[in-house]
Amino acid sequence: MKRAFRPAPSLASLLLAALFAAALAGCGKGDDAAAGDDAAAAPLPQPQQAGGAITDMPAKPGPGEVPLGGEAPPPPPPDLLPADERFGLPPLEDNPETGLASSDPAATAEPTPADAAAVLRDYYAAINARDFARAYAAWSDGGRSSGQTAEEFAAGFADTAGVESTVGDPGPVEGAAGSRYVEVPVMVTATFADGSTRRYAGRYALRRAMVDGATPEQRAWRIASADLREAAE
Structure with a gap:
């Protein structure tokens, strides 16, 4: 049986085949590089915002949060007054509604009978000092309860030393x-300008107001009337 004769490839044909294969390989690498460049240029996927935050929370802050968009923060709450250690309330001396001082006894203390006696002692001390205006003011109703004007009252002591x-x-x-x-x-010994003396005994009635709206002056003890008579020596 005879074999078919095939001529051996020449050197030129082998070179052409090598060049063709290299060209094909270069084209493939170029396509891959272009594909890589396109992938690098494309943006990554990201959430789309429609006027809100990425987390879909409201854009405006809630109570106590930092304001957004230039809005002014709410005013701070007013300072609290110190609490009273017993009842948890502001002490009266710090309370702007009342203005009272709980620690001031004079703000709530009522005049006592001893205060009425002190008014009479001051009354006679003023007469001795010839401060008749002060003595006249010891009578209630601005002195009118004495039944005299201020001038008549002072004139009644003109001869009293x-x-x-x-x-x-x-x-x-x-x-x-x-x-x-x-x-x-009260017992009183009066000395007159001529050196003579007289003694008087009796009692004073002092009055003070208790009605709502009375002034501090009206609530204080003042002389309402007197019943003094000359006493035997």
Whole structure:
């Protein structure tokens, strides 16, 4: 059996085949590089915002949050007053609604019968000092309860050189028509300009108001009337 004769490939044909294979390989690498460049240039997927935050939370802040968009923060709450250690309330001296001082006894203390006796001692001290305006003011209703004007009152002591008084213990306090009354016994020795003396004994009735709206002056003890008579030596 005869074999078919095939001529051996020449050197030129082998070179052409090698060049063709290299060209094909270069084309493939170029396509892959272009594909890589396109992938690098394309943006990565990301969430799309429609006027809100990425997390879909509201854009405006809630209570106590930092304001957004230039909005002014809410004003801070007013400072609290210090609490009272017993009841948890502001002490009265710091309370702008009342303005009272809980630690001030004079703000709530009521005049006592002893205060009424002190008014009479000051009354006679003013007469001795010839401060008749102060003595006149010791009478209630601005002095008018004495039944005299301020001038008439002062003129009544024109011949009096001095007085000595002994103020006794006040009686019980009695109430009537929005007022309180107390009687205080008194003994007085008056010395006149000619050197003569006279003694008087009796009692004063002092009054103070208790009605709503009364002024501090009206709530203080003032002389309402007097019943003094000359005493035997």
